[in-house]
Amino acid sequence: MQFLAFLQDSYREAKSGWVLQVMLVLAALLILLIASVGFRPVTLRDELDDHLELYTRLLDSNPESGRPKFSVENVTSTNTAEPWKADYAFEFVVACATPEDMKKANRPGLPVSRSEVDRMLQSELQFLNDVKVTGGPPELEKPEGADAKKDANKTDANKTDAKDAPKKALPTEVRYQVTTKGTKVEDRLAWRHKVSILFVYEIPHLYRSLRDCVYYLEKYLVNWVAGSVLLFVAVVITAGFIPNMLAKGSLDLFVSKPIGRVRLLVYKYVGGLTFVLILTTVTVLGVWLAIGVRTGLWPLNFLSIIPVITFCFAVLYAFSTLAAVLTRSTLVAILLTGVAWGLLWGVGKVNDGIESRREQAAQAKPQAGTPEAVLREVESEQPLWGFIPRSTFPVFSAIHTITPRTYEMDDRLVRVIAEGVLTPNELKAKEYDRPIRTSWAEMVLVSLCGIGTLLGISAWRFAARDY
Numbered sequence: 001m002q003f004l005a006f007l008q009d010s011y012r013e014a015k016s017g018w019v020l021q022v023m024l025v026l027a028a029l030l031i032l033l034i035a036s037v038g039f040r041p042v043t044l045r046d047e048l049d050d051h052l053e054l055y056t057r058l059l060d061s062n063p064e065s066g067r068p069k070f071s072v073e074n075v076t077s078t079n080t081a082e083p084w085k086a087d088y089a090f091e092f093v094v095a096c097a098t099p100e101d102m103k104k105a106n107r108p109g110l111p112v113s114r115s116e117v118d119r120m121l122q123s124e125l126q127f128l129n130d131v132k133v134t135g136g137p138p139e140l141e142k143p144e145g146a147d148a149k150k151d152a153n154k155t156d157a158n159k160t161d162a163k164d165a166p167k168k169a170l171p172t173e174v175r176y177q178v179t180t181k182g183t184k185v186e187d188r189l190a191w192r193h194k195v196s197i198l199f200v201y202e203i204p205h206l207y208r209s210l211r212d213c214v215y216y217l218e219k220y221l222v223n224w225v226a227g228s229v230l231l232f233v234a235v236v237i238t239a240g241f242i243p244n245m246l247a248k249g250s251l252d253l254f255v256s257k258p259i260g261r262v263r264l265l266v267y268k269y270v271g272g273l274t275f276v277l278i279l280t281t282v283t284v285l286g287v288w289l290a291i292g293v294r295t296g297l298w299p300l301n302f303l304s305i306i307p308v309i310t311f312c313f314a315v316l317y318a319f320s321t322l323a324a325v326l327t328r329s330t331l332v333a334i335l336l337t338g339v340a341w342g343l344l345w346g347v348g349k350v351n352d353g354i355e356s357r358r359e360q361a362a363q364a365k366p367q368a369g370t371p372e373a374v375l376r377e378v379e380s381e382q383p384l385w386g387f388i389p390r391s392t393f394p395v396f397s398a399i400h401t402i403t404p405r406t407y408e409m410d411d412r413l414v415r416v417i418a419e420g421v422l423t424p425n426e427l428k429a430k431e432y433d434r435p436i437r438t439s440w441a442e443m444v445l446v447s448l449c450g451i452g453t454l455l456g457i458s459a460w461r462f463a464a465r466d467y
Helices: 002-014 019-037 044-060 099-105 114-124 146-152 155-162 210-239 241-245 251-254 259-293 300-329 331-360 371-380 392-404 406-419 425-428 438-464
Strands: 038-041 067-079 088-096 131-133 174-179 192-197 201-209
Touching: 019 044, 019 259, 038 210, 044 067, 044 201, 088 114, 099 192, 114 131, 114 174, 155 174, 201 210, 201 251, 210 241, 210 259, 210 300, 210 331, 241 259, 241 300, 241 331, 241 371, 259 300, 259 438, 300 331, 300 406, 300 438, 331 392, 371 425, 392 438, 406 438
Parallel strands: none
Antiparallel strands: 038 192, 067 088, 088 174, 131 174, 192 201
């Protein structure tokens, strides 16, 4: 009953300062923003038209390019209902105003000759199998390798005949027949989608699989952006709980009750933690429902954001509690908590870089004395990211060993989110198949020790100080 009374008291404080209302409005806006994100499966023609339109627009500003116009026509599919299972055929069209413009456009890097068209489509259509390009005039092809030597060794008579013969003018329009056999896409969720925001605005030139879309949405917008904002606002909301309790008159009222000072402080801490847990749960559940309704994907791993963000806040709130007990200032508590947050992130980031370098050094070493071995040895002695000396590595590692692991937990949370959405092949492509460096048990235990130390110092100071 005492704890519920303190929780109710914390609720009144947050509500009276309008911070709670602001937090609820921000949560509602986030859920609405996620709900406004739409995903539309695209056809092969949609994607090619988009890319070629951009390509044409860029070249149109350069007269020396010949200003070619690229398009696709007569696109056919053997399975319109399930496009990821279809074979495709279409015509790739290159058009210029004059034969001279076609000659200008026929240069390396521009998809005008058959070889360049093939190179471009192989790159753009990597999700399709067996892309073949045929047709087109031979005049656009430039001899390479053995063909070039063969042409160079022609007889003098043939050369004379070639000079005397009238040169054939290049066409102003070239068509190539393109065929494909099947795709590398496994199912509908892996097929490419167009992303829209605010219900109507489609992001141009962005094509991703539905799994990728959900993964990036959960990773960046929800976990990184919204999670950081949620933590910051939670720190601001709760920073005043303990200073308000320590204010003259308020503390006298509290200590007059049959409750010890240590328990009083712990109740305030747990009350603030419970308050943030409820807000986080409501927000994350709302976002999860919005994503599920919009995509048909219901990744339960996403809900792990709730305990991880709450636990990270528990670490930050322990710093805030200590600062509040020592200074009795809400502003100082917010500032010092922000500094501690930044330092924990920085130490974790540096330690991550150190571990990555160690893993690279532990890989198969090249033979001693070879240029590769010398280069690797020189790189291992260089400062991390160019400004963190190698001599400081043991210091950062030691600090990381004894401090709460907020950076590692956030980094590991991203992997958990990915595992709930992506397939094994997609996880491997994003390098999530690498061994885990630190277990959840180690991260939680080290962080709990840090929380216990901070709260222990706070409780000792609160109990010993005469207010």
